[in-house]
Amino acid sequence: MSETANWAWQARDGDxxxxxxxxxxxxxxxxxxxLRSEGRTVIAIDRSVATSRGIEGRGFNIPGRVxxxxxxxxxxxxxxxxxxxVPLPEALSIEVESTPALASELDTIREAVEGGAPPSEAFSAFPRVFPPVATGLLRAAEAVGDLPGMLARLADWLQRERRLHRQVRTALAYPVLLAVVGTVITLLLVTMVMPRFEAIYAQRQASLPPITEFVLGIGRGIVDGWAAWGPALVAIAIVTPFLTRTAIGSRVLEWCRFNLPIVRNVVRPADLARATRTLGLLLAAGVPLLDAIGICRGLSPWSRWLRFWDGLEAGVRDGEGMAGRFQSGDLVPSSVxxxxxxxxxxGRLPEVLERVADGADEDLEIAVKRVxxxxxPAAILVLGSVIGLVAIALLLPVFKMGSTVG
Known part of the structure; x- marks a missing residue:
């Protein structure tokens, strides 16, 4: 008999x-x-160790990137x-050697399978690596006896999810990169170039135009106040990720995600593609509709999508079908x-959902290019305006001194 151990877990309740x-x-x-029997969606499970503060997970609070x-x-x-x-335990043993990053998880799964556990139960112990979609597909595979086919479908789904995530990250990183570059250039101008011109004007006792006084004042404020606003920016950068995990921070982040034009135009087709493709995949694999909706519900932490899946589940339970509840809310276009x-x-809902996901993928590609x-050009215009303003402010006194000498 296996030894009983303490396990640290993270999961989401039904709400x-x-x-x-x-x-x-x-x-x-x-x-x-x-945890699943209690109606919870499992996020992470890790063996715990005893500490002076009680029980803590080893590497659990900050899981590695998968x-x-x-x-x-x-x-x-x-x-x-x-x-x-090749028998599944033997295949898992081979992958333990071939995939060192997942060796511990795969070895545990192999031991569970050799002990008689169904593959779906063995894989579900590591939801951070194998999401609930994997568990649902494996359960369906056990019912129809097609484990190799379901694993191939799961691999396709994971690769598409990876590509989707990469597209969204690239699109949203671009404006951040432009903002960082513009900020760095502006800081170099006001902290390195402007003080030299200010020293020249002071030596010549030149009369400065208001715009020059304004720009030089900003530069002095940045340089003189570095000891105050520098640490403040560092503190904001450190605290912000923790604030987004609070209830208020999550609501603010969700509002930005669904309302800021640039972000909204990228994440909406991405969310739609993920939702419809996953639901279609599960239904095509033979997963019962209510189970498939429950699995999809765990894909998104955003309250709007949680309400959407709750409404969809309620509609199916009440006998309304999916179409009626798909027509509520603003997450799904009317054409969809x-x-x-x-x-x-x-009776071709899985195929239709797959087509919808393909269309959402195309919309996402268009949105990414549009970003x-x-x-x-907007960044070039703003950055050019800032540089032009600084240049004019710094050169006006030079022209004025030249005309006075002439």
Whole structure:
């Protein structure tokens, strides 16, 4: 019999609130099963160690970054080996050697499978590596006896999710990069160039125009106040990530995400693609509709999407079907709602959802390109205006002194 250990866990309740705690169990799979039976969506599970402050997870509070590309490649190799007739425990042993980053997780999964646990239960013990979508597909595979095929579908889904995440990150990083470059150039002007001109004007006892006084005043304020605003900026940079985890910070972040034009135009098609592709994949795999909706609900922490999935689930339970609830809210365009209704009537909902996701992917690519098209000239205009203002302010006294000498 396995030794009972303490396990630290993170999970979301049915209302979307993040919870933490510890459980005594023989395996991470048992912890995951107990949490799901309580209606919670598992986020992370880790073996705990005793400390002077009680029980804490080893590396649990700050989990390492999961390489989705490596995970997808590993799952695809598992699919190929199973297709070739390699038993799952043996395939997992091979991947323990081939994928060092996931060796610990894969070895634990192998031990669970050899002990008689279903693959879905064994994989569900590591939701940070294998999300709930993986568990749902594996359960469906166990029901229909097509584990290699489901693993191939899961690998495709993970790779598309990775590509989607990369597109969104690239689009949203571009304006940040432009802002940083513009700020650095402006700071160099006011802290290195302007003081030299100010010294020249002081030696010549030149009469300075108001615009020059204004610009030099800003430069002096930045240089003289460095000891105050420098640490303040560092403190803001450190504290901001923690503030976004509070209830108020989360609401502010969500408002920006769904209302700022540049951000909204990128994340909306990305959210739609993720939601419809995942739901379509689960339904095509034979996952029951209510279970598929529950899995999709765990994909997004944003309250608008949580309400959307709750409404969808309520509509299905009440016998309304999906189409009626797809037509509520502003997350789904009217054209998509009509397509979902048609797919539901024709019995081809999974295929329709996949087509919707493909269309959302195209919209995302257009939005990403548009960010560059709009922001690049805007950034050049703003940066050019700032540099031009500083140049005019600094050169006006020079021209004035030249005309006086002449």
């Amino acid at each position: 979307g609130e993040l919870r933490r705690g510890t459980l005594a169990a023989e395996s991470a799979a048992e912890v995951a099963s107990r 390489d989705r590309e490596a995970t997808a490649s590993m799952i695809r190799r598992l699919s190929v080996m199973l297709e070739a007739g 709602r009509a397509m979902v209704a048609a797919g539901e009537r024709s 560059g098209v709009v922001l690049e």
